[in-house]
Amino acid sequence: MSDFELPDLKSLQTLAAVAEFGSLTSASTNLGVTQQAVSSRIRALEVRTGSELVTRSARGSQLTEAGMLVAGWAQDVLDAADRFEMAVRALRDARHLQLRVGASLTVAEHLMPEWLVAFQAGSGHPAAVDLAVANSRSVVEQVRAGARDIGFIETPDVPSDLESRVIGFDELVVVVGVNHPWARRRRAVSAAELASTALVVREEGSGTRRTLELALGALESPLVPDAPALVLPTTTAIRSTAASGSAPAVLSSLAIRDDVTLGRLVRVRIAGLALKRPLTAVWARSTTGLPENAERLLLIARTHAR
Incomplete structure (x- = not known):
């Protein structure tokens, strides 16, 4: 049995709040605790994980790449x-x-x-x-x-x-981190380029992944997605990984709405590909x-x- 002691839920909640609201100050405001308490919980979490989770400077604070990953796991x-x-x-x-x-x-x-x-x-x-x-x-x-x-x-x-009965519809969108080349691209990405790009995806059996496969396969010139860059079990983990800029992801518009509004993720236009699912x-x-x-x-x- 592992001797690793799990962090307490308040520390995980604090890191998730920093990821959601973008800074230690905003996290403390939304959690209703002092900024000193937020900093103390983050430091304790860094000691527990053995990783720097937040970089602090005169301009403010932001999550490191490790911090974004741990924040995703904390949310899980x-x-x-x-x-x-x-x-x-x-x-x-x-x-x-x-x-x-x-x-x-x-x-x-x-x-x-x-x-x-x-x-x-x-x-x-x-x-x-x-x-x-x-x-x-x-x-x-x-x-x-x-x-x-x-x-x-x-x-x-x-x-x-x-x-069965269809109760509604959901739009899938391609998203990348703000530092990914596609985030600054003015013209739309083609379906062929999307198919040839390694994506961060869910496991086999996921409706999101299956919708993308079917949409690419239904084109006039059918396409098959390239091998994934990474397969992750949750939407939260995929969002965090995409936000790091490592690879694009295809996610429900419901799942990325706040991230796009807050500037953590950027929606990418895909030419000639409808990603709508029942x-x-x-x-x-x-x-x-x-x-x-x-x-x-x-x-x-x-x-x-x-």
Whole structure:
């Protein structure tokens, strides 16, 4: 067993806040703690990781390349902690009706929280929601196996043996860090150049990756993406890596909206390539149809996702 001691959640939350808000000062303001406390937590995290995470100068502070990577991992831990808290609360409410939901990463991170708030607000009695987050292929497998009452996926590949309904659409965009050559490029990148460029991507089975593959393959002169520069399991890790300028990434517009607004990522125009994908609900075929709670969540999703 490793003797590495995990950092506390407050330190991870602080580093994630520096990454999100761009400076120690802004992080302290948004966390409601002193700048001295923020600096102390960052220093402790640097000692724990053995890496310089933030560079400090008279002009301010910014994350190092290692800092951006660790911030991405920290966000993964914080997201997992949130899911843990949700799961524990659901366990406490086990006497109430339970809804087992599967969701792909983009849906779970950017759409599901709003849906679940509306779901619980409209419920006559508390309903425990068991949410499993996985890539689209895994969500389909869980629904098919009966482990989930309903699943939400973001891939164009919808299995014919399951019931399905399109609830909305999502645009994928190509993004790079501000120091990447494409960030300063005035003319659009061609689909052929995109296909021949090593990208930072999700694993096989990811709806985002599959959408890109299908879009390139559907061109008049079909293209196949080059081997990835890096394969990472989460959107947060991909965003951090792309922001470092090492390689471009293709991500949901939902996932990069704040990064583009704050200037951490730059959208790149791609000529002649449509990267729009359906967001689809899937469930097992049954003579009795969807459970009542699943039907209600589906209605909420269709209303909010469009």
